[in-house]
Amino acid sequence: MLSVKRGAQTLATAHFHALTSFTLMPPIVSTPSLLLHSHFLLFSTKPNPNSQPKAPFIPSPSTTYPELKQLLYRKSKVGFNKLDDALLVFDQMLGLKSRLSVVDFTQLLTALVRMEEYSVAISMFRELRVLSIPVNIVTFNTAIHSCCHLNPLDYAFSLLAGIIKSGWVPDLFTYNTLIKGLLSQDRPLEAGDLFKKLIKFQEIQPSVVTYNTIIDGLCKTSNTSMALKLLRKMEEIGCNPDAVTYTSIIDSLCKEGRVDHALDLVSEMTHKGISPDVITYNRLLQGLCSSSRWEDIGPLLSEMGVRKISPDLHTYNILVDAHCKEGRTTDAEDVIAIMIQKGVPPDVVTYNTLMDGFCLRGNTDRALEVLNTMRSNGIVPNCYSYTILIDGLCKNRKLDEARNIFDKFASRGLQPDVITHNTMIRGLCQEGLVEEAKVLLSKMEVTGCLPDSVTYNTIIRASLLNKRYEEAVVLIENMRARKFPEDASSTSMVLDLLSKEEQDPSVLAFCKWFFQ
Known part of the structure; x- marks a missing residue:
């Protein structure tokens, strides 16, 4: 068994640099000491303003060890309620590390992943390495999974090197996670290149899960043609696609308006004995509806009935x-x-x-x-429910009713978002109430709902329409200071002003300032 492991390790080491050309980030050195849980708060991906540092409580091994193991197993499934709790448990684990196994520490990392505390999980993994606490391939994979949710991916690939140096062999989950990370960061060509090299050097035996991961990522980045080629490659090597494979491509084809091609794929998969599920039909139904193919919707629903898919x-x-x-x-x-x-x-x-x-x-x-x-x-x-009503009322010149709904947001326990504010501001500007719109813009800052490009451009156009050029200058300056661009409608309005009122000195001065 040992010789097999060494042989696989040698193969992995020999091909590692050929597999990837990514720049590796050097490991961060950390002080090997008994760490308070507050040490990790610096790395938290979520703000925790109310947390206070606590001294580590080291329980008696004879009374807390079984409870701690049960807690770790349970929390690895659902995560902790608070980050502080997870970090306090880590403090306790360091005091008991001689009695705890690699599985216990890996379960704590998994709990952090469940909580989406990816930066903290990576920081904790580094501490495990510095403190010489044993890790295994699952621990490495958990850390790589966390890295793939952050930018950049360099450290994820340095962990791949770490697996090999530690004597472990990267497994299918390792490479699936790295490929999925590349795809999530819109790097489909690099993901495909890595996959091809893995096959070439026989680092992995491709499975349908691996292919589905890449195909789904290609489809989500609008590389449908590449996904189709990969589907055919699967068939060539005898790796049978499943409903998930086809559904990803069908969805992508429908989004591109290639509904007929998507229908052909459904026929192909059924002919091969692969049953479409409700998700497949929903993707196809969405494509037919988006293309106004009403004549095909009835037969599709009937087909679902025949297949007993509710x-x-x-x-x-x-x-x-x-x-x-x-x-x-x-x-x-x-x-x-x-x-x-x-x-x-x-x-x-x-x-x-x-x-x-x-x-x-x-x-x-x-x-x-x-x-x-x-x-x-x-x-x-929800917030969107009321935003729909505000928009409808404003467009139908029922501003008072729209304003009444907007003013009652707080009493309903809701906070209007930027889209709601923009809708209300557009309604006010439509009625020429530019001052009231500007007041609402100011209130957004106070309530913590930051305005966006749409907010500013809406009020700027209303100001220009009402010949309030000096106010428009102030708004544009504020908008540019926030790195928001003028949209096409605002720029077009300025050009119209220049052509229609070129004799007006104030207009000429504004236009000259605008384009300088």
């Missing part, structure tokens, strides 16, 4: 959304009635979509009725 909440929401975008709110309501009849209760997305449909038709009264129905059915409207 539509889920997402299926129905796709149909409600498609009907509403076409202005067919009655048909959307019929879909909701069928949902309820089939035991699939509508959610906040369903009702928001229907409200938006009524607002698009100018029927804000019916949209308000939908809001009340939502409440009566025990579904709490």
